[in-house]
Amino acid sequence: MTKHTAPPLAPGGLEPFQKSAALSLGVELELQLVNTHDYDLAPYAEDMLRLMDKVPLPGSVVPEMTSSMIEISTGVCQSSSEVLGQLTQIRDALVKSADKLNIAVVGGGTHPFQQWHERRIYDKPRFRELSELYGYLSKQFTIFGQHVHVGCPDADTALLTLHRMSRYIPHFIALSASSPYVQGQDTAFDSARLNSVFAFPLSGRAPLALTWDDFTVYFEKMTRTGVVRSMKDFYWDIRPKPEFGTIEIRVFDTPLTVGRAAALSGYVQSLASWFMNDQPFMPTEDDYLVYTYNRFQACRFGLEAVYVDPATGEHMALRDHILMTMDKLGPHAGPLGASSGIHLLRSSVELSNNDARWLRELQGKEKLLAEVIRQAALKFRGLPV
Template identity: 80%
Template sequence: MALEPFSRSEALSLGVELELQLVNTHDFDLTPFAQDMLRLMAQTPLPGSVVPEMTSSMIEISTGICHSAKDVIAQLTPIRDALVRCADKLNIAVVGGGTHAFQQWHEQRIYDKPRFRELSELYGYLSKQFTIFGQHVHIGCPSADGALLMLHRMSRYIPHFIALSASSPFVQGQDTQFDSARLNSVFAFPLSGRAPFMLSWNEFGHYFERMTRTGVVRSMKDFYWDIRPKPEFGTIEIRVFDTPLTVQRAAALAGYVQSLAAWFLQEQPFTPSEDDYLVYTYNRFQACRFGMDAVYVDPATGDHMPLREHILMTMSQLEWHAEALDATEGMAQLRTDVEASHNDARWLRERQGQERLLAEVVRQAALRFRGEHG
C-alpha cells in the first residue's frame, strides 16, 4: 500500500485536540455519557469537532486551523463552554488531566464504533487501559521533507512537552510517583515510542510500504509514535502531552510548540541525527517520572543538567519568536510554573495532600476545567 501524498499546509499553522474525561457528579468516577454528550453538542455550531474516543467515558474536542495560541484559546473557549452547558444538562462534569485518579479500567465500555471494536479485539484488555487522556498538537509544514526535519528536531524537546503538561500522577487510586503515568499505558502498544530516523519523504514512503506488506500497518493511525506525520493535514502531530487541567494551559503549550517550530525554520539551530535518539528513552523516562525535577541529557554533548534549566534556557532562545507569534502571555505563564517547579501533576498532588480524598480532587479539577477556582 502506497503512502498518501503529503498535503501542503501553511507553515506554523496549528491544530489542537484534547481528550477529556466525563465524570458523574455523585462520586466523580468516570461515567459512560459520551453518546449523550455528542448528541447535545451536535446542536451547537462550533469551530473544530467533537468526536468519541476509545471508551464511552471519553470525548475528544479539536480546533480548526489556527495561526496562534490566541486563535487556539479563541476556539477552545466556546467549545469548553458548550461542553460545560451540555454536561450540566446531563448532571455530569467534564475534567482535564491525563488519567482519571481512581477509575477501574475493567469497568470501562468500548465505544460502539467499528475501529474501536476492531482495536479491542486486537489489543484485548489494553484497549480499556487506554482510558487515558492526551493533548495532540499539530504544526503545519509546507513540504514533506520539511515535516520530517521538523519531526526530528522536535524530538529533542519531548521531555519539555511531557514535564510541562504532566497531569497524571494517580492511577486506579494510587499515587504512581510518576508525574505522567499516562505514557506508561501508551508504551504498552506496539509501534509506540519514536519514529524511525528518516529525512526524505520518499524514503519514508518505502518504509511505509514495507510495513503495510507485513500486514501490521494499514494506515498512519496504526503508528502510536510520540510524534508522527499526518500527510492528509500537511502537519506533524505531537502526541506526548497529557491533557492539561485548563484550556488556557493547552493553548499555552500550543504556543510553545509554535515558537519552537518558528525557531527551527528561521534559525536552523541544529541538524538532527540518529545520535539524538541515544538518550531519547532515558530523557523521556526522566520527564515522565520526575516532571520538572527531571535530569536532561543533551544528546549532542552528553552534558547532564536539570530539565527545568534546559526549558528556561530554551524559552529565552524563543523570546523573539514568541513575541512575533503573539504567544508571550502563554509563554510567561509556563515560565512562571517552570521557575516554581510546578505543573498540573503537582497541583493534583497538593489537592490530594490537603483533601485526602481523590473524589474531591476530581471535583475541584472539574471546577478548574470550567474556569472556576478548584
C-alpha cells in the same frame, strides 16, 4: 472451542503530503466525563455528542475509545490565542451540555481512581477492531492526552521538524504532566499516562527518515510486512499527518485548563518557527541515544527531571534546559503572539509547578480523590479553586 484471531487492519496507505500554512496550529484534547455523585467516570459520550451536535462550534467533538471519554478539536488556527478562543468556546458549550446531564467534564491525563475493567468500548467500527486486536489494552487506554498539530510547508520540512522536535519531548511531558494517580494509587510518576501508551507495539519514536522519499520506502516496507496499513497504526510520540500537512505531537497529558493547553501549542509553534527559520541543528540518529532515558526522566520526575543533552552528553536539570530554550525562542514567540503563553509556562517552571503537583498538593490537603476531581472539574470550567 472458539478460535481467537486478530482482525485484519483497516485498509489505507501513505497519502500524499498536503500543503498547509507553515506554523498553523490545531489542538485536540481528550477529556474525562464524570458523574457528580462520586466523581467516577461515567459512560455519557453518546449523550454528550447528541447535545453538542446541536451547537454550532469551530472544530469538532467526537467519541474516543471508551464511552467515558470525549475528544474536542479546534479548526486550523494561526496562533495560540486563536487556539484558546476556540477551545474556550467549545469548553463552555461542553460544560452547558454536561450540566444538563448532571455530569462534569475534567482535564488531566488519567482519572485518579477509575477501574479499567469497568469501561465500555465506544460502539464504532475502528474502536471495536482495535479492541479485538489489543484486548484489555484497549480499556486501559482510557487515558487522556493533548495532541498538537503544527503546519509544515512541505513533506521534507515536516520530517526535519519532527526529528528536531524530538529533543524537546521531555519539555512537553514535564510541562503538561497531569497523571500522578492510577486506580487510586500515587504512581510516583508525574505522567503515568504515557506508561499505558508504551504498551502498544508501534509506540515510541519515528524512524530517522529526513526526506519524504526515504519515509515512503520505510512505510512501504512496513506495509509489506502486513503489520500496518495506514499512518493511524503508528502510535509514535510525534508522527507526520500527511492528510493535514502537519506533524502531530502526542506526548502531552491533557492539562487541567484550556489556558495551559493553548500555551503549550504556542510553545510548540515557537519551537517549530525556530527550527524552520534558523535551522539550529541537523538531527541525527545519535539524538535518539538518550531519547528513552530523557522521556522516562520527564514522566517520572516532571520538572525535577534530569535532561541529558544528546549533542554533548551534558547532564543538567530539565527545568534549566526548558528555561534556556525559552530564552532562545523570544524572537520567534513575539511575532507569533505566543509570548504570553510561554510566560505562563515559564512562571510554572520557575516555581516547579505543573498540574501533577497541583493534584498531589490538593490530595494531600483533602485526603479524598473524589474531592480532587470535583475541584479539577471547577478548574476546567475556569472557576477559581
